[in-house]
Amino acid sequence: MSKIKDALPIPEQCDNCCSLNIQFTTNDRIYGRTYGDWPKIYYCNDCRATVGCHYGTEIPLGRMADRATRQLRTRAHSEFDRLWQSGLMSRSKAYNWLASQLGIAASDCHISWLSKDQLKDVATLSADYLSKNYAALVRRKVKNDAKQEKRNQRANAVERRKAESARRQKTKRRA
Numbered sequence: 001m002s003k004i005k006d007a008l009p010i011p012e013q014c015d016n017c018c019s020l021n022i023q024f025t026t027n028d029r030i031y032g033r034t035y036g037d038w039p040k041i042y043y044c045n046d047c048r049a050t051v052g053c054h055y056g057t058e059i060p061l062g063r064m065a066d067r068a069t070r071q072l073r074t075r076a077h078s079e080f081d082r083l084w085q086s087g088l089m090s091r092s093k094a095y096n097w098l099a100s101q102l103g104i105a106a107s108d109c110h111i112s113w114l115s116k117d118q119l120k121d122v123a124t125l126s127a128d129y130l131s132k133n134y135a136a137l138v139r140r141k142v143k144n145d146a147k148q149e150k151r152n153q154r155a156n157a158v159e160r161r162k163a164e165s166a167r168r169q170k171t172k173r174r175a
């Protein structure tokens with residue numbers, strides 16, 4: 001079994017509606033048949049929020065979520081992921097930034113662990129940060145591209161000189 005780095009406790013009540021009426025069951029409860037290699041889930045009988053488990057364990061993958069929460073997660077992810085996918089910062093720096101913005105520990109900073117309010121904040125904070133830093137990001141990219149272009153030109157010049165001297169050697173031998 002793979003070691004799980006950051007594990008959440010087993011839920012005692014629904015993470016979505018706080019109901020105590022939750023059960024440890026399998027995902028045929030939602031889909032009518034079981035899906036996946038490890039179909040174990042926690043299910044809320046009141047709001048129908050669910051969460052799957054880490055393979056081979058009863059450890060939840062995140063907080064129990066209903067449909068609205070899952071939609072917020074998708075939105076939060078797409079806004080947040082742009083921060084590191086754009087090259088504005090590395091992925092780990094982005095997560096550290098997010099944790100400090102939310103005022104939580106970096107080890108708790110997983111999208112699937114966040115509440116609805118936090119997820120809304122993630123989307124807003126990420127979009128704001130990217131738009132504020134977009135100009136700097138573009139400037140940095142232009143600068144790096146220019147540097148790369150210079151490197152390419154230098155490499156090409158070296159190649160040209162090599163080819164030129166090889167050609168001269170050949171001409172000399174012929175003379």
Ligand SMILES: [Zn+2]
Nearest residue numbers: 014017044047
């Ligand atoms: Zn619930």
